[in-house]
Amino acid sequence: MSLKSGAEQVVAFEASAAHAAAARRRLERLFGDTTGRRVQVLTGKSTDMEETALMPFGTKPDLLVAELLGYTASEEGAPAVFADLQRRLGPLPAVPSAAQSLAVPVAPLVLSRTDVWRNWWVHGGWLSRGQFPPGPALYDCRNFPRELELAEPQVWEEFNFSNLDQLEAQLQQDRELVFNLPAGTEVGGLLLWMRAELADGIYIDTRKECTSWNQYYLHLGPQVIGPDGRLGVSAKVDARTEDVSYEFQVGQKSYRSHP
Ligand SMILES: C[S@@+](CC[C@H](N)C(=O)[O-])C[C@H]1O[C@@H](n2cnc3c(N)ncnc32)[C@H](O)[C@@H]1O
Structure with a gap:
């Protein structure tokens, strides 16, 4: 979605290895040889990663996007995950805001x-x-x-x-x-x-x-x-x-x- 909406590069973190592998397969189907230059899907929790691992392209992001909402606003951990990313990479606009x-x-x-x-x-x-x-x-x-x-x-x-x-x-x-x-x-x-x-x-x-x-x-x-x-x-x-x-x-x- 981010690439389709105009992002030049996307770094995605996914805690589940199976979900990350599925995302990589889909991206390779969509973007072929150019996938690695445009998007990195990293397996693991963003909160467990070193700051350098959060930025595999070597640059700070312009935007944070995460679907970590549950039946309540916080139950899937969105506040803690966004706070961690804002502390280490921000200040940045976020979706959802x-x-x-x-x-x-x-x-x-x-x-x-x-x-x-x-x-x-x-x-x-x-x-x-x-x-x-x-x-x-x-x-x-x-x-x-x-x-x-x-x-x-x-x-x-x-x-x-x-x-x-x-x-x-x-x-x-x-x-x-x-x-x-x-x-x-x-x-x-x-x-x-x-x-x-x-x-x-x-x-x-x-x-x-x-x-x-x-x-x-x-x-x-x-x-x-x-x-x-x-x-x-x-x-x-x-x-x-x-x-x-x-x-x-x-x-x-x-x-x-x-x-
Ligand atoms: C509600 S699902 C969203 C799935 C998919 N990205 C989407 O938008 O439909 C939340 C996903 O975030 C992953 N997740 C939760 N906390 C995470 C974190 N700190 N770092 C990376 N992935 C995380 C979970 O493994 C789960 O697959």
């Missing part, structure tokens, strides 16, 4: 018999009211019914991949969100998803657009909003390394992504 994760409280999910049967058929057993485990748990999902959303979504983590000072400060985040809901509202969990800004004003929102990314449903178990009409959600993010961890606290219930 920024990404956020959002959350919205949702009403308890009650699946139809057809959905329960289909989930069992495709995934080997899921879920209806009563079949959820008692504690909080995180599920992949898509097409979560919009009518179950109870409030406006709020951002629980955000990263600016093009600005190292901002990114350094964002590697650990701790937010206290408050959703205002009518007293007596029954809440079943939180829906979590990702929105990325690829370049100025060009966004992908994985809740709004149909993409290959799923969303996460953080099941909390039904709870009822008290007379103050507030649902407090605390979200702690540690994205200093590629092994990102999250901790959500909602009322008395807490969920850690890496216990």
Whole structure:
């Protein structure tokens, strides 16, 4: 894509040897003898490579491009990888330039018999009211019914991949969100998803657009909003390394992504 979009030279890093070999075969088919002069595919994690290995053509890059986004903005390690490259090669513009994760409280999910049967058929057993485990748990999902959303979504983590000072400060985040809901509202969990800004004003929102990314449903178990009409959600993010961890606290219930 970068070559087709006008890059003179491209250096690609791929941690998986099989994926790197597949990329090299494809590039050789496309560019034949000129491949080596135009593109280098290096096997290994960029974060493990010496600075000289990051620049096999001997020059600093003009642009960083990485698809390291997951169902959340940070779960595949994009903040740590971009921060490492910005420290050693930057400052550089990045694609995506920024990404956020959002959350919205949702009403308890009650699946139809057809959905329960289909989930069992495709995934080997899921879920209806009563079949959820008692504690909080995180599920992949898509097409979560919009009518179950109870409030406006709020951002629980955000990263600016093009600005190292901002990114350094964002590697650990701790937010206290408050959703205002009518007293007596029954809440079943939180829906979590990702929105990325690829370049100025060009966004992908994985809740709004149909993409290959799923969303996460953080099941909390039904709870009822008290007379103050507030649902407090605390979200702690540690994205200093590629092994990102999250901790959500909602009322008395807490969920850690890496216990
Ligand atoms: C979401 S996939 C993207 C695959 C493909 N590049 C694309 O855009 O469709 C992320 C890929 O990045 C690789 N990866 C993750 N961290 C990396 C790092 N620090 N250096 C190099 N590759 C990495 C993974 O092995 C995985 O193949």
